[in-house]
Every structure is written in structure tokens, then in C-alpha cells.
Amino acid sequence: MPGCEHCLIEFPEYEARRDGKGRAFCCNGCLAVFRFINDEGLSSFYDKRDWDAPGLPRPGVPEEIDVTPYMESVREKPAVSEMSEMSEMSAVSEINKVLEADIYLDGIRCASCVWLVERVLKKTEGVVSARVNYATHRARIRWDPEATGLEPLLMRIYSTGYIPKPYSQSEAQRLRRAEGRDLLVRFGTAAFLSSQLMIYSVALYAGYFQGMEPRTYLALETIAMLLCLPVVFYSGMPIFRSAVAGLGRMHFNMDSLIAIGAGSAFIYSVYGLFTGGKVFFDTAAMIITLILLGRYIESSAKGKAAETMDRLAELVPREATIVVETDTPGSDETRRRVPVETLRVGDMVEVVPGEKFPVDGTVERGESEADESLLTGESLPVFKGRGAHVTGGSQNLYGSVVVRASRVGRDTVLSGIIRAVEDAQAAKPRIQGMADRVVGVFVPIVLVLAAATTTGYYLSGVSFANAVMTGISVLVIACPCSLGLATPLAQLVYTMMASSKGLLIKSGESAELASRIVHVVFDKTGTLTTGSLSLEGFLTLPGGL
Template sequence: MEQCDHCLGACPPRDTVAEEIDGVRKVFCCTGCRGVYLLIHTEGLDDFYSRRHWDEAGIERSLFTAKIDPRPFEEKVRDAGEMKETDLYIEGIRCASCVWLNEKVLSRTPGIEQVRVNYATHRARIRWNPAETGIVRILERIQAVGYTPRPYSETDQVRRRKSEIRDTLVKLGTAGFLSSQLMIYSIALYAGYFQGMDRATRVILELIAMVLTVPVLFYAGSDFIRNTVSSLRHFRFTMDSLITIGAGSAFFYSVYAMAVGAEVYFDTAAMIITLILLGRYIELTAKGKASETISRLLELNPREARLVVRSGQDRDEGQYERKNVPLEAVKKGDRVEVIPGERVPLDGTVLSGRSEVDESLITGESKPVMKEEGSPVIGGSINLHGTLIFEVTRTGEETLLSGIIRAVEEAQSARPAIQTSADRVVGIFVPAILLLALATLIYYLAAGAPAAKALMTGISVLVIACPCSLGLATPLAVLVFTGMASQRGILVRRGDVVENTAGITDVIFDKTGTLTQGRPFLKTLHILDASLTRDDVLAVAGALERLSEHSIGHAILQAGAWAQAGQELAVTDFCAVPGRGIRGMVGQRQVSIGNRAMMADDHIPLPADLEGTLEGFESDGETVVFIGWEGRLRAVMAVSDIIRDEAADITAELQAMGLGISLVSGDNRRTSEAIAAKAGIGTIMYEASPQAKKERIRELQEKGRRILMAGDGINDAPALTQSDAGVAMGRGTDIAIESADVVLLRNDLRLVPYLIGLSRRTYAVIRQNIFWAFIYNLLAIPLAVAGLLHPIVAAGAMAASSLFVVGNSLRIRNHKAGGD
């Protein structure tokens, strides 16, 4: 029977599709495989067939023809700036070339900007331009090359992880029980070899030992064997290859030894499998504990929400009825009720009610947060006392909780640069060990050693080698790091944060919203135009400021006068000038609001007799905001923002960690100096535009300094991007958070030294792990080659090496606060 040129499956005579392509006859088991082959060939991706390493079982034809409902996928689509993004689970990925094919086919689809497929998890992250393509086209492209896309669910991943731990435990229990029984008979056999034993008794004991070993090797060790067979078929070698060859050699040699009356080593085969399984189980459990952050976050999502829907035309609250619906059925704009003790199901804004909410499991904020009309609520938080009715603003993948889970997943799967050298070693390690074991066997045989001695020495070399410890050195430490950080309300968004933050030499703080509390208020309004009242000035200012994201604008809005008159003033041609202010047409007036530079740009002169007043405001640490129109300055506003209580202590703690501390601000010199003096900061950069902040960081980096920038405003986005580690305060604007490597979900500056200390400890552990892995192999392998280690001892040593890395990584959980 012919073999399909695409899926490698058998071609039934009745269904075989044959076609000549580029002068070569090709056969396919179905029209689906023919279509996929032609697509791959047309796209110029024929390299797929030389790269793939499939089993010969073929693939199911239904993969090409099954109709996929796009609705579950559409619910998982989220905004990524002007782009759209989603995560998919691609079923059918069986080797690295499957990943390559999916990435190539999708990346060549017009409109798709970025594709990343993870071989280990089969998870694809795809970003596209919605004006050029859509989710349906993406699903069609994946299905067209023979794979089945499914909505990605972290819940399913957690379920698979738990299933793997359970299966490993069952196999470990089986291997442990049978190996313990086997050791009883092995001890009797060893005693018989030394003290004498009749052949019939010895044969019975050897048969019992073999029977006990078979399920250990072929059931408990089935995963090792399956992976080895698959890899050897394609001339690839893995850690499982070493284990299978070592244990298998001991078993089959023992079967041969039974026939010729030599010493058997069934206990060696069984104990290799048992000890390796023990190490794997502990490793999986440790990974589960390290990644339990995601599991804990997933549990915060309730499955239902209580919708408040209008039962009639009367809009009175009493005419609304409540009904429970699945969370997936809730849409933006819906009203939801949460009673005391319930979890808030989705993100929203409170419409009515007043209550305290526990956000500790999401943001790390230990104290309950008061919520009332207009307050934002976070899905997953717990309502404590009163009843709240809120309007849903974000659903599905757009919620803060989903974003946190996504960021934690991405950070945990990333590989810091320090792992690169270890990965290179692992790539050549297993083939090198196989060659070394073979050379050792040949050497001992050539030297006249007994065959059993030569074989056991070769097996010891195979078993004692441990690339697993190298592979675990970084990922497990990063898992623990991200879990620890998220528990404190630190959201790590990039995988290289550990390495970058551990090497920080300088910390640069923005002023507003970072060193200060970020809750500015209008302290003084100094009116220069006698024809204007306070309400007149605030109405004009508020009409313009309501379009601004800046916290100073919010302070002006809080003054309140704009609420009546300001809303009636039409605003056109609004423009925000980073680092300077805002301008726009308010009614018939071209209004400018901002700092001195803004007034100079718009040709609005400052009266000379105003300098004394300005100096008084600025010396008190207040930010001066000018407002003018028609070429005249109309008023001066002094906005005050209280410095954080912990600012001076944080500065002292960071300096004690050996870090340089600086303040950069778009404010004037006197205001910046006043805030810096209260915080104990000596180095100041004032009147800094966003570009100037970025250039300052670049200058320091060129001198060999490594910079952590902490900020929260839109003016900080370029500096956050330029810095080695950008930290955004959780109440910052969306653009600042998108530019940051780390987001502090809890508005607490004390998290900055905690982050640096945790990063230093984690990086030190990673280096210790890699150092240990190299040293272990450098010392252990020569001992095995010298014939000084029995295979059972070698297996125990190999498992212990991995467990050392696991235990050392879990030590990160003992980190408390501050530096190391």
C-alpha cells in the first residue's frame, strides 16, 4: 500500500489521489492532504517535509474538513493598540517543524503582524491588523495545513498539569512498590552468589526478579521508552534516551545473563526508573507550586453574574429585576449587582451603592478599598459590606484579571539571556554522553574487564549525566520569581526583568504620581483678569482639561465649577503637548493651559510682577499652571500633590542597596528641588521633556550605568521604554503601563526595593543553579567513567542533582523584603 506524501498515512486503493507535481508523481490518501500539499508547495514551504519528524500513524482526515464555529474564538480576541490579538491552542502539533509550518503560513497571511507558537504548550499568540484580516481567516489558514485550532484556556492547561502530576505519582507508586519487593529477592540473589545457592532456587529468584522488573520498565518507564523510540527514529537524542538505554541495557543484559548463568542486574534497571520518576515527580510538584499563582488567579473568576435588567418602561430602580447568567453572556454596558460576600465578576464602574472591596489577591493591597458611585471595580475582588450595582466596562480577555494572567504566563515562559549558553550545552550534551558511554564500554572490554563490569560502567556514565539540571536552572527560578512578585502586587510583563533588574545601578523617579501620591488638588487660583470670576476660569479650564489624561488636569476638574458651565462649552482642535501642556478652541477662544514653555510657545507673556508669587508657590513644592487666551495670561493655578509618606525611607533603603537615586520632572527647578529635598534625593533633572528624560537615561547607559525608571504618566512612556527596567505605577495611564516592563498594581513605592531585592536573589539562584549543574557533571562523569559508581548510585546522584536545582530555586520563596 502506498504512503501519503503529506501525512505519511496509508493510501487505501479506492481513495488514493494521484497527481504529477513539477514532473514528480505524488500520491495522497484524500483530497484534504492533496490540498494541504499544494498549499505548502505554492507558498514555497516545501522545507516542511524535510524538517518534520512525524510518527507514521498519519493524521486524521477530519482535520481538513471539520467546520469550525468562530464564535468561541471571537470572544477571546482582545485589543492590542490598533491591532487585535488572541491566543489559540493548535491541536496536532507533533514536532518542531509543525511549529515552523504554522508560523510560516500565518506570518505570510496579509494583515498578520506577529505569530509565536510554543512547541511545549501548543499555544499560539497571534497579532493582526483588523482592517486587513480577521479571526475567521486565521482559523482557515491553520486548518488548511492540517491542524485544528481551539480557543486557548489556561484552565485546560492547569487541568493537564494536574493530570500529569497524578499520572506520574501512579507510576512512581507502582515502580516504588515493585522495586521494594524486587530488592528483597535481589538481596537473596547477592547472598547466594557469595555463600552458594542451588541453580533451581537461583533461577526461580531470577524469574521473580524479571517479572517484577517488567512492569517497572515497560509501564512506569513507558513515557521514557515512547519518547526515546520517537526521537531515535529521527536520529535525535534526549535525556529520556539516556534513561531508556541505561535501564534497558541492564534489563536485557540480565535476561541474557539468566541464560548463561551470569549475575543479573534487574534491580539496577528497576531502581534507575524509580529514582528518575521520584525526581520527576518532585520536579513537577515544585513547578506546580511555583506556577500556582495562575491557578489562584483563575479561581478568582466567578462563573455567573447577577444581571440587573429593566422589567418595564419605568426607569425607577424598583422596576429592575435580577437574573443570574453565565459570565460569557455578560456584555459591555450591562448592569451587574454584587451583594456582600460575593466576588465582583467583571471590571466596571459603580453606578449605585457604597461598600468596601477586598482587592488583595489581585493587587496585593492588604486594606479594603472603599467603592462608591463612579469608582472602578476589578473583576475577582470581593465585596465586603454593602450592595453595589455597576456598569460593565471590560469583559473576557480585556479584564484586568485576564491581563494579569496573560502577563504572568508570558513572563514565566520567557527565557533570560543567561540560559542561552546552557541551552547550547544541552543541545550537544546527550549525543556526547552516548558516545562517551560507548567509548567507556569498548575501553573496558578491550582492557580485558568482564562484560558485566564493562556494561555496568557504561550504564553508570549514561545514567549519571544530568542535562535536566541545566534545563531547570532558569525556568523554575523564573516561575518562583513571577509568583512571588504577583503575590505582592507586582505584575512582571517581560521575561528578562530578572536579569535586567538584578544588575540595576541607578533608580530614576518621576515626580508626579510616583514620588508624590498622584492625587493632586487645586490649592490656589490666582486670577489676573478682573473681568473673570473663579467659576469663569474653572469652566474654561475644565472644558479643555476633561480631554486630558494628565493627573493635574484631573485636579482642575475636581474643583467642580466646570460641571455646570464647562460641559456647555464646545471644544475643538484639542492638542496635548507632552511636557508642556494642552491647547484648543473653547467656544470662540484659543485657550492654552500649561507651564512657562507652553506660554512662550503660544506668545502669552508673563507679567514681571508675578515672579514673587510664583516663587512662593514653587518653593512650597507646588506645580504652577498658567491659563491664557487671546495673547494674555488670565490666571495662575497652584496645584499641590502631597509627597508619599514612604518616599524618604524608600530613597534611604535604595541608597543602602548601593544604588544611585535621581529625580526627573517636567516641573520647574524650585518645585523639583522642594520635592527632592523632602525625599532625600540630591540629583535632579527639572523642566525635562519626554525626549529629554529618554536622552538622560541613554547618556547614563552609555557610561555603563543600568537604569530602572519609575513613572506613571504619558510623559514617562519614552523613558520607561529606554530604561533597562521600566516600572509603572498601577494607577498610571494605559500607554505608560504598555511601555513598562513591570506594573505595580498596588500604588506603593515600597515595592520598588522589594522588586530589586527579589530580582537580585533570583538571579543569584539562577547562577548558582547553572554553576552547580556544570560542576556536578564535571565531577560525576569522570567518577562514572573510572568505574567507581554503581548504576543505582549513579541514578540516585542524577536525581539528587535535579532536586538540588529544584530546592535551591524554591529558596527564593523565603525572600522577605529589601535587598539581599
């Protein structure tokens, strides 16, 4: 049999579509795409493509990974701090150095996804700890560089079905917004079509009780199926894709319950349409619509909470004025604007009034006052003269100063604050650990119960349609979305709300322990002030004074 020149699929000779040069194609679509690629001068595509199997290339585990884009987030951590987080390592004393990296995970859908990635990574030789932040999809991995490397860890993530990407605030923000837009379009499509579908479903239900002509009945059922098709195969496609990927690796997630429930209702309804039985297209469509509604609300909550982290990151200016000594006659130094990412320890940076300090450092020239309320809570400006320490993110108020950088980038105090907030989000309180353990076994148990329910009802004499719908009810009602998502979302929102009010949460267990607080001790009176001056009243003195 000939093979298609474009997609490589083999097909019978009588189905071939041939161009003027005798090349065979499986369909007119492949022929049109082939002509378009060649007409646009892109024929080298066929020489450079790296797949030779029929159909579309499927993402899998690559043979090798370029770790260069990930190296920016790799940093060294003290080995002694890992004592409480050891997973598979036997003794901290055997580790001379620990490396840490932040990686963005594409494809995280629920708490069981987080559980799977963490479990796989922690069972990898050399991994000290692995935490996945469900809200931001960021994985923070710590490992012994003498036992493993970054590339094997990325391979392990690929093997679970999720795609690792270099993590950065801007990239995470872009991906978060793209995900939100896609989710909104899918939910809007499902909501509009489901609302139309319910109109026809009401008519069908009326026909069950009051009678309806078969031709009218068939027409309404056909319209219901056509309205349900986009909901299932477009709006619900990410759910089905996630479920299939999980089942292929024998990992059952929450999407498995939703996909099996909605898919079973749709398939049985199509069967009923052609055999004269009952149809439940409205059930399949509403399951997906309501799930997408919940996920859109969840995505909005995550987006609003993550904005606080973005505001913290934006406290550091994007550019800085660097002072460079020159050999030009009549000029000892020059100034130029450079991105903050290019600054190095020892660089001289000029900060004018109104600007924020881009680095931590010491004042070399000039005098000014700085607003450090971000760090100390004190509203009064702090005098800065030669030799005084300044903190990145604080604001220069009155005079121009030249600062010698002592800490830049991820080593600044502000970056440490941001990491502390992120760690508080990723840290799992006791209740979250219990939820994760339950989610790991809950989905397979629910699948078994649903199958047993359907079989039991059918064997007891109930009609097959009612038995199937009862099993679907078990799948949908038992979906542990609230169990798996409520705790991480609550933790995310409360840490972000605290951060926006100037409170730094350093532990994921603080919310649980807060209910037992009896006394609160403040270290200085400045913490209790509003930080802004206001006119309270007028005092008029006698004229003789």
C-alpha cells in the same frame, strides 16, 4: 489468510477462532470483545471506526482540525509590539495585524520537547513568535493572519508528535491533576517492586562472592526478572513511549537516554539469565524508579506553584447578577444570575455587599466602598459613587451598586495581571536560552559517547557485561535533567512566590538582575504597611478629664 473481524490482523487459518456465524478472529480476546460490543447494542462501532489497518489505531496528523474550540483564546495584538520577537519575518511594517492564541500541549516531557516545538513553530511561515511554558505546558503563539492560519499551526504541532488541545485554566488544572495521579501510581508501583527486588539482588550479590547453588541462583534471578517486568513495562512505559516517538522523528530527548540505559540493562540481564551470565535487573528498575521520583517531586512543585495562578483566576466570581429592562407592567427591570463568561460590554450588573466585581466598569447607580488592595496595595477602602470606575476582582464592601461593564473576560485588568505573570514564566532569561541550546545537541553527543565507551572498553579486553554497564553508566549519569529543568522550575517557583506576596514579575530576567539591585524606591507609603489594623495598647485618662 483470513483477517480478524475485530482488529483486522491477518493470521494463518489454523489459528482462527470462529463464532457461530463463521466469522474468524485471531484470538479469544478479540472474539470476546466482538461479542460484548454486539451484545451491548454497539455494533455500529465497526461501521463508524475510521481506521482500516491491522492492529490498534495510532495517533498521527489528522487530515483536518476543527479550530472552533481554539477560537475562544484567539485575540488580536498590536503588530508593533512584536519587533523584538520576530523569528522568520523580515519587517514589522509588513504586518497589519497579529493574532495570538494559547494552546495546551499534551506530551511535553522535558526541556528538549519545548525546544523542538518552539523551533518548528518559529520556522513556520507567518509565525511571529512562539513560546512554550514548560511548567504549564501552554504554548503562546503569535502569527500574521495574512500569511498563515490557526489550523496549519496545529498541524505543525501534530507533526512534532505532541497533541494540541484548547487551553483554559480549568482544563489545564484537570490535566495537571490527572498527570500527577498517574505519575504517583507509576512511581508507587516502581518503588514498591524495586524495594522487593533489592532484597533478592542483595542475595545474588552475596552469591557472587560466597558461592551459591545453581538452582537457587536461577530461582533468585527469575524472581528478580518477574519483579522488574512491571517496573519497566508499566511504570517506565511513558518514558519508552516518548523515546520511541522521538527517535521515529529523529529527535533525541532526555527520555532517549533513560530508555536506552534502562532498556539495555534489562535486555542484557534477560540474555544473561538464559546464558548463565550476570544479571542487572536492579539497575534497570532503580534507574526508572529514581527518574520517576524526580519527576514526581518536579510535578508537585509545578502543581503547588500553579495553585497561585488558580487563586488569581478565582478572584473573579463564577456568576453575576445581570439587570435587564423589561416591558412587563409594573416592573421596569428584572434580575437574573448568569455565568460571568456570558457577560458583554455594556451589560448592567448588580453587585451586593460582600460580592466581588465580575467586570471592569463604571457605577451607574448606588454608592459603596471597594477593597482594591489586590491592585494598589492600599488597605483603606475606596469610595465608589455614580461615575466611579471599578475593577474586576476587587470586593464591594457596604452598599449595593449597579455597574455598566466596560471590559469583560480576558480584557479586564485582573486578566491582564494573570497574563503578565504567565508571560514572566514563559519568558526565557539568558541562562535559559543557553541551557536550551545545550540540551538540543547534548543528547546526541551523549549517545555517541556512550556507544564509543562501550566499544572502546570491549575492544580493550574488558568483558562484554562490564563494557555494556559502563556505557549505561555514561547514559544515566550524563542525563541532562537538571540542566534542562532546573532553570524553568526555578523561574516558575520564584514568580509564583512573588505573585502570592503581591509582587508582579513582568520579565523572566528579573531574577538575574535582582542580584545587582542597590536601591529600592517605593512610590507611596501604603505599599509598606501590613494592611491590617491591630490593638497596640490602652491609654487610661484621669477621672477628672
